[in-house]
Amino acid sequence: MTATCLSRRDFLKGAAALGALPLTMVELSFADSSKNFTFAHISDSHIQQIQGSNFVYNWDRGLIRAVAETNLLTPKPDFVIFGGDLAQLGKKEELDHGAEMLSKLNYKVRCVMGEHDYYLDLGEYWSKLFGPHYYSWDHKGVHFITLNSVLTYDEWTHNRWPTAEQRMLEMAGLDNPNGSPFMVGEEQRKWLQKDLAKVKKDTPVVVFSHSPIQKIYKGWNFWTEDADEVQALLQPFETVTVVYGHVHQIQYNQIGNISFNSVMATAWPWPYPQSYAQAESHLPKLTVPMNRADPFFERDATGWQLIDLNTGRVTLRYNLWNNTNRTVAYNPETKQPEDTVYQSPDKRIPPQIHY
Amino acid sequence: MSKIILRITFSALGLLLLAVALFLALDTPQADEFTDKDVERWQQEFMSVVEKGRALWVSPELGTNGVACAQCHPNAANTHPETYPKFQQQLGRVAALREMINWCILNPLEGKMLEPNDPKMIALEAYVTYERRSVPLEPGKH
Numbered sequence: 432m433t434a435t436c437l438s439r440r441d442f443l444k445g446a447a448a449l450g451a452l453p454l455t456m457v458e459l460s461f462a463d464s465s466k467n468f469t470f471a472h473i474s475d476s477h478i479q480q481i482q483g484s485n486f487v488y489n490w491d492r493g494l495i496r497a498v499a500e501t502n503l504l505t506p507k508p509d510f511v512i513f514g515g516d517l518a519q520l521g522k523k524e525e526l527d528h529g530a531e532m533l534s535k536l537n538y539k540v541r542c543v544m545g546e547h548d549y550y551l552d553l554g555e556y557w558s559k560l561f562g563p564h565y566y567s568w569d570h571k572g573v574h575f576i577t578l579n580s581v582l583t584y585d586e587w588t589h590n591r592w593p594t595a596e597q598r599m600l601e602m603a604g605l606d607n608p609n610g611s612p613f614m615v616g617e618e619q620r621k622w623l624q625k626d627l628a629k630v631k632k633d634t635p636v637v638v639f640s641h642s643p644i645q646k647i648y649k650g651w652n653f654w655t656e657d658a659d660e661v662q663a664l665l666q667p668f669e670t671v672t673v674v675y676g677h678v679h680q681i682q683y684n685q686i687g688n689i690s691f692n693s694v695m696a697t698a699w700p701w702p703y704p705q706s707y708a709q710a711e712s713h714l715p716k717l718t719v720p721m722n723r724a725d726p727f728f729e730r731d732a733t734g735w736q737l738i739d740l741n742t743g744r745v746t747l748r749y750n751l752w753n754n755t756n757r758t759v760a761y762n763p764e765t766k767q768p769e770d771t772v773y774q775s776p777d778k779r780i781p782p783q784i785h786y
Numbered sequence: 787m788s789k790i791i792l793r794i795t796f797s798a799l800g801l802l803l804l805a806v807a808l809f810l811a812l813d814t815p816q817a818d819e820f821t822d823k824d825v826e827r828w829q830q831e832f833m834s835v836v837e838k839g840r841a842l843w844v845s846p847e848l849g850t851n852g853v854a855c856a857q858c859h860p861n862a863a864n865t866h867p868e869t870y871p872k873f874q875q876q877l878g879r880v881a882a883l884r885e886m887i888n889w890c891i892l893n894p895l896e897g898k899m900l901e902p903n904d905p906k907m908i909a910l911e912a913y914v915t916y917e918r919r920s921v922p923l924e925p926g927k928h
Contacts, residue, residue: 481851487851489853607844651860701860707917726893
């Protein structure tokens with residue numbers, strides 16, 4: 432039964448009760464271990480309608496599997512984050528179908544806006560299902576913030592395209608030169624400043640965004656135009672982590688006080704930007720890449736994450752379906768996120784070489 | 787006797803001279819000698835096929851489920867045309883790039899494979915290779 436078969440009221444009730452969804456497990460640990468907790472993070476499912484009730488099977492399977500596995504977690508995660516791009520072209524049918532799959536999660540779900548959810552109706556229908564585009568909340572001593580980082584210049588959004596459908600298609604093509612850089616935007620940055628004003632500087636802060644809030648490769652929008660301004664608002668805090676989707680690959684970085692961790696997609700992997708020979712890109716040097724994907728395994732290089740929060744720092748456990756799992760954890764000695772197995776150059780393996 | 791031989795010789799020589807004269811008089815086709823303008827035109831012809839390949843790359847028309855090549859391969863990245871032909875371990879034999887293009891059309895795109903000389907296949911190969919220009923050839927590299 433798809434969401435569209437449910438009465439709208441029942442469906443909204445279900446969506447509201449469940450919130451967003453996670454496909455990455457994250458742990459935050461504290462000196463006082465009773466403060467440690469976990470949540471899951473699921474992202475980039477790209478549910479794609481073919482026609483009517485037909486959807487691309489491959490992408491459906493990724494999200495269904497992530498939800499099923501997340502439901503089996505013991506101990507149970509405190510909540511689930513869905514990191515954006517639930518839909519492929521922002522259609523109601525796609526968002527409904529995705530929301531219905533997410534509604535199977537037995538946990539509170541919170542959603543992040545992705546560009547594939549946004550650029551058809553500027554997030555209107557998404558909001559009906561999942562709530563505000565950006566928001567914050569406190570949980571067990573950690574201040575959580577969800578940003579909508581996929582906005583862009585007003586002229587591009589409002590004046591350039593004859594139809595909403597074309598606007599969506601133009602932004603949906605990752606390598607489309609007609610696209611436009613992502614940004615958080617002034618209005619939201621003001622909100623963020625105000626939101627952070629009431630947070631103590633030693634309170635751990637965890638930010639969820641769809642785009643990286645750093646500048647890696649503009650051509651594919653592995654990029655946030657006002658990343659520097661957003662980072663400046665976060666730097667005064669002692670312990671900050673940004674967890675982002677969009678890139679469909681393992682990335683991590685440390686800039687000042689801010690740790691950055693990406694999550695995997697459930698739908699398909701993306702090449703590392705250095706694989707495109709015609710442009711310069713800046714993958715964080717710290718990142719040990721994921722293994723090169725084997726396309727003959729439909730779910731290779733996709734997955735979800737379990738996140739532990741320890742002393743406000745993130746340990747990110749990648750559950751990779753056709754590959755060896757990876758763990759990226761904050762190392763208090765080096766003060767940066769590191770892969771717990773492969774970080775040292777002599778530990779790297781051939782599939783991690785991308786070209 | 788010697789007079790007859792002499793006459794035949796002169797006749798043969800006459801025919802030979804005639805043949806050479808005719809040969810020089812005809813406007814014979816020239817081998818590969820070309821101008822800058824020719825090069826420019828050929829480059830344009832090539833680029834028009836690259837553009838057709840790019841259009842196919844982002845289009846749902848190769849498959850049946852709306853999925854396009856560019857969804858997983860932005861700018862044709864992670865296709866490595868410079869490494870083909872190579873041993874494709876999943877197939878257990880040496881394969882050409884076009885076989886892998888067809889594999890993708892058949893599987894993630896749920897479409898129908900193209901003939902090797904289909905203009906669409908040639909356009910796809912042209913696009914993929916063009917995006918990888920200036921990268922040294924390394925056939926067989928995994």
